[in-house]
Amino acid sequence: PIKYLWAGIGDTMAKHIESTFSARNDELNFTSELGIKIGENCYYPVLRDAKKALEDAKEYKLSQEVERTIQNIIVTTGCVSLIVNPEYNSALSHALFYGLTVRQHIEKGHLHGEVVSYGTLVQLMMDNQMELLKKTYRLHEEIGLPICLADLELRRNEDLSDILEKTVINQELRHVPYKVTEELILNAIMKLEDYRG
Numbered sequence: 001p002i003k004y005l006w007a008g009i010g011d012t013m014a015k016h017i018e019s020t021f022s023a024r025n026d027e028l029n030f031t032s033e034l035g036i037k038i039g040e041n042c043y044y045p046v047l048r049d050a051k052k053a054l055e056d057a058k059e060y061k062l063s064q065e066v067e068r069t070i071q072n073i074i075v076t077t078g079c080v081s082l083i084v085n086p087e088y089n090s091a092l093s094h095a096l097f098y099g100l101t102v103r104q105h106i107e108k109g110h111l112h113g114e115v116v117s118y119g120t121l122v123q124l125m126m127d128n129q130m131e132l133l134k135k136t137y138r139l140h141e142e143i144g145l146p147i148c149l150a151d152l153e154l155r156r157n158e159d160l161s162d163i164l165e166k167t168v169i170n171q172e173l174r175h176v177p178y179k180v181t182e183e184l185i186l187n188a189i190m191k192l193e194d195y196r197g
C-alpha cells in the first residue's frame, strides 16, 4: 500500500538523523562506524527519490526511484539496525513516537513512520541542525508527511505534558549526546509550529 511506502520513507530517514545524533562524541568500533556510514543512504537517496517514488508507485510504475526507495527502506535500514551498537538505533524521533502513543488517536489513526517523521523534525530543531531541517521539512511538505501538531490532530495550545513525560523516560533517549528534557522538546515543538521552511 502507498501509505506504507509513504510512512516507511519517514521511518527510514529517521535512521540517519537519529543514529548520527546518538553516536555523536563516541569513539566508534568498526561495525558502528560502518553502520553509521551506511545510514547516510537511509537519508540522502530517499530525500532525492521519495517524491517521484510515491508518484510512480501510485501509477503502478516500477521506476528506479520506487525500487531504490523500497530497497533503502528495507535493506539499508535493516543493515544499519543490525550492525550498529543498539544504543545508536534511535533517539528523539522514536522516543517522541512512543510518547505520542499515549494518545489513543495516534495509536489508532496514524502510522508508525508518519509519527516518527514528525519526531525527526522536532529532533533536528532541538539540535539546531537547520540545513537538514530545511531539506527534511521541504520533503515533508511535498509528500504530505507531518510538519506540525495539527497534522497529528493535536492543538498548539494544548497540554502536552503526558506525551513529554512518556517521551523523556523512553529508552531511546538513554544514550544521547546531551540530556533531552521535556523543556527542550517542547521548545523545539513550538519553534517548529512557527517554522516556515
Ligand SMILES: [Zn+2]
Residues within 6 Å of the ligand: 011, 094, 112, 113, 116
Ligand atoms: Zn521506526
